Amino acid sequence: MSKRRRILAYALSDRKGPRQNRRKVGRALSLLSVFLFLVFLINFAIIMITGKKFGQDLRALAADRHQTTTTVHAKRGTIYDRSGTPIAEDSTTYSIYAILSKEYVSATGEKLFIQPEQMDDVATILSEKLGLETDYVKSQLKLENQYQVSFGIQGNNISYGTKIEIEAALQEKGITGIGFTASPGRLYPNGIFASHFIGYTSLADNKDGKTQSLVGSTGLEESFNTILSGVDGITTYEKTASGVIKPGTETITRQKVDGQDVYTTLSEPLQSYLETNMDVFQSKANGVLASATLVSAKTGEILATTQRPTFDLDTKEGLGDLPNWSSALYQTQYEPGSTMKVMTLASAIDNGTFDPTYTYSTAGYTVIDTTINDWDINMGLSDGRYLNLAQAFAHSSNIGMVILEQxxxxxxxxxxxxxxxxxxxTRFGMLHENFGLVNSDNKVTTAMSAFGQGISVTQIxxxxxxxxxxxxxxxxxxxxVSALYDPNSNTARKASKEVSGKPISSDAANQTLQYMVSVGTDPYVGTLYSSYVGGSIIQVNGVPAAVKSGTAEIAKVDGSGYIEGSGPSSLLYSVVAMFPAEDPDFYMYVTLQQPEHWDVLFWMDVVNPVLEEAMRLKDTLGLTKPTTILDDVSDETEYKLPNVIDLAPGDVSAELRQNLVQPIVVGTTNKIKKTSVKIGTNLHANQQILLWTGDLKKIPDMYGWTKANVDKFSEWTGIEIVYKGTGDRVTEQGVGAETPIDKIKKITITLGD
Structure with missing residues (x-):
């Protein structure tokens, strides 16, 4: 009992009265309230500062409930020919919808939905403009509990012209409940038109996961995608509690920036004419790959280019049948064959080692352990003959070219x-460019490169x-590219020719042209002379062109030799033609790989008519001065040099040329270390810029460099420059290009205009 009393006494020892207990509970409740209030304040502060709670973005949730955004598609830039004819242009299509929600009214109470008494008029208009059945339209408009309705396949892919007609008809009837959504598209009005070169676009999902934009997939469309595509805009609308858009509440969150227009150097009439004649050429030869390119000799501008097989840019017909998509112009490397002899002859003349009267036997020539024969001996047409070196070029003698090389x-x-x-x-501005190889480690291969075998090139x-x-x-x-036009600022960048060296003298070039004429006019040894034609196979309005044909074996992909076979089906044929021969305005290069049928007269189906058409249109092409299509645009679009330090010089060069800047890479490493102008500097169109990669081993060809860039070269290398003459461009250099740089302390530079 005593133990029980002690426990009870202890339990009751601190017993409080009712008033004291109420006071104690009150204090506890007050402390709890303060604690909860602090918790609330902390959470409120976190929400206000971060906008997030429990991993949820509350701001985004609120915005999603009370706001909606729409993408305003930027207009993709148009691709034009040199005179302003569209090659590829924006062809936005539209889908039609009707608003049924009665909550969709303006701030003034105007009804912006389809009202019952308007249904007949809507059905009639859509029937007339889109071919929709009136009963179908009405059934869609009578659907219940729908915010808006669409009209199936016939309500999609509406052209801009049809959209305008529908809007006009609706406005006349006072109908405001019809709307349109835009879908980006691309129109190629010329169909088959330099298809591999121009390329095409495809729709790609945007980051919002809701919309799509056009993205260049191949060719110029891909290479210039950043310039052409622009930036999409964003418009934000307020919504009611039930999710209905409030009319008149739109806010431009991001202004759209339309893409720039690209004016190519292509000529629409010449390109179309080339396409037609290539069809004739290919129909006769049926080659695995045929290609042709026409160039302005004085400017380096590509006026027309195509290949076969090809495809229709607009309908994509033929695209699925292509063996591969590679552009023959700049993505395919091959051994060129005898057209390389043009450069061999020019080099020998320039070197002073060409003696046109030197006579030799064509019955074989041995380089170390390899005997080289001429084509007529290999074909069993000759046992050998004696030719001089002037005849060697006209007859396309391999031995003659090896003698020149030796x-x-x-x-x-x-x-x-x-x-x-x-x-x-070349880094001339297109992505995914391939390039050939010069094999300098083997004496036999080096000798063979003089007649176009053992060396690989690209057409460009x-x-x-x-x-x-x-x-x-x-x-x-x-x-x-002749010009870039920015419609957002009404500014442009206009191109001019880009000189990239002078490998031979003017005299060597002109003598070479004369010897090229003999290829078609020499009745005894000329490979492009035809007794059937009575003269040169390739001529323009009866006047012979400066020409050189080529026939080459085709190397296997694995490099293990040449593809096997006999006759045309195992060979690559090519021809280069320059006209007028004494001072060319145009030159054209055509190739034909592994034809089913071959006759040298086939060249007449494509080369002659295209050169004739080029001469006929010469005065309308604007080749002697910069583009005139944008003469009324005087301000130049800015382009600031991005930070290119430590980037690959090739990729940077391609981007600079896309923006009509003229880069010169100096050095041998694969990273840019210095530039001749500061990063962030605005670069003018046709401005020349040096990209220094370091580890320079040989003197570059400085022909055409500006004096400022020669000074920068001197600063970087420590080589003293002594100037002669006046002007701002290098016309001569005292130390030849490709001279080892290690012992060079001084170079004399001649300046001119």
Missing amino acids: NMGDEKWLKYLYNFDFGLP QLLKAFSAIANDGEMLTPKF
Whole structure:
């Protein structure tokens, strides 16, 4: 009992009265309230500062409930020919819908939905403009509990013109409940038109996961996608509690920026004419791959280019049947064959080692352990003959070209190849460019490169080299863009020719042209002379062109030799033609790989008519001065040099040329270390800029460089420059290009205009 009393006494020892207990509970409740209030304040502060709670973005949830956004598609830039004819243009299509929600009214109470008494008029208009059944339209308009309704397939893909007609008819009837949604599209009005070169677009999902935009997939459309595509805009609308858009509440969250227009150097009439004649050519030969490109000799502009098989840009007909999508112009490398002999002859003349009277036997020539024969001996047409070196070129003698190469010496010949920029990508502005290789490690292969075997090239590399022959020794970078136009600022960037070196003298180039004429006019040895024609196979209005044909074996993909077979089906045929021969305005290069049928007269089906048409249109092409289509646009679009340090010089060069800047890469590493202008500087169209990669081993060809860039080169290398003459461009340099740089302390530079 005593233990029980002690426990009870302890339990009752601190017993409080009712008033004291109420006071204690009150204090506890007060402390709890303060604690909960602090918790609320902290959570409120977190929500206000971060907009998030429990992993949920409350701001986004609120915005989603009370706001909605729509994408305003930027207009993709139009691609034009040189005179302003559209090649690829925006072709936005529309889908029609009708608003049924009675909550969709304006701030003034105007009804913006389809009212019952308007249904007949709507059905009639859509029947007339879209071919919809009136009963179907009415049944859609009578659907219950729908915010809006659409009208199936016939209510989609509406052209802009039809949209305007429908809107006019609705406005006349006072109907406001019909709307349209836009879908981006691309129209190629010319169909088959430099299809591989222009390329096409496809729809790609945007980051919002709700909309799509056009993205360049191939060709120029892909290479210039950033310039063409612009930036989509965003418009925000307020919504009611039930999710209905409030009319008149739109806010532009991001202004759309339309893409820039690209004016190519292509000529629509010449391109169309080339396409027609290529069809005739291919129908006879049926080659695995045929291609043709026409170039302005004085500017380096590509006026027309195509290949077979091809496809229709607009309908995509033929696209699925292509063996591969590669562009023959700049993505396919191959051994060119005898058209390379043009550069061999020009180099030998320039080197002073060409003796046209030197006579030799065509009955075989041995280089180390390899015997080289001429084509007529390999074909069993001859046991050998005696030719002089002038005849050697006209007859396309492999032995004659090897003699020229041997007289120059391997080192000198390789210098000429590098001065013609073989072995290097042109970086003329298109993505995914391939480039050929110069094999300098094998004496036999080096000798064979003199007649176009054992060396690989791309067509764009050959076209660049041919420009030196056609243009007094001055080599031009091929161009395919004449101007860029920015509709947002009414500004433009306009291109001019880009000189990229002078591998041979003017005299060597002009003599080479004369020898090229003999290929078609020499009745005894000329490979393009035809007794059937009574003269040159390739001529323009009866006047012979400067020409050179080629026949080459085709290397296997794995490099293990040449594809097997006999006759045309295992060979690549090609021809280059320049006209007028004494001072070319145009030159054209055509290839034909593995034809089913072949006759040298086939060249007449494509080369002659296209060159004739080019001469007929010469005065209308505007080749002697910059583009005139944008003459009324005086302000230039800005382009600031991005941070290119540590980037690959090739990729940077391509981007700069896309913006009509003229880059020159100096050095041998694969990263840019310095630039001749500061990062962020606005670069003018046709401005020349040096990209220094370091580890420079040989003196570059500085022909055409600005004096400012020569000064920068001197600063970077420590080489003293002594100037002669006046002007701002290099016309001569005292130390030849490809000379080892390690012992060079001083260079004399001659300036001119």
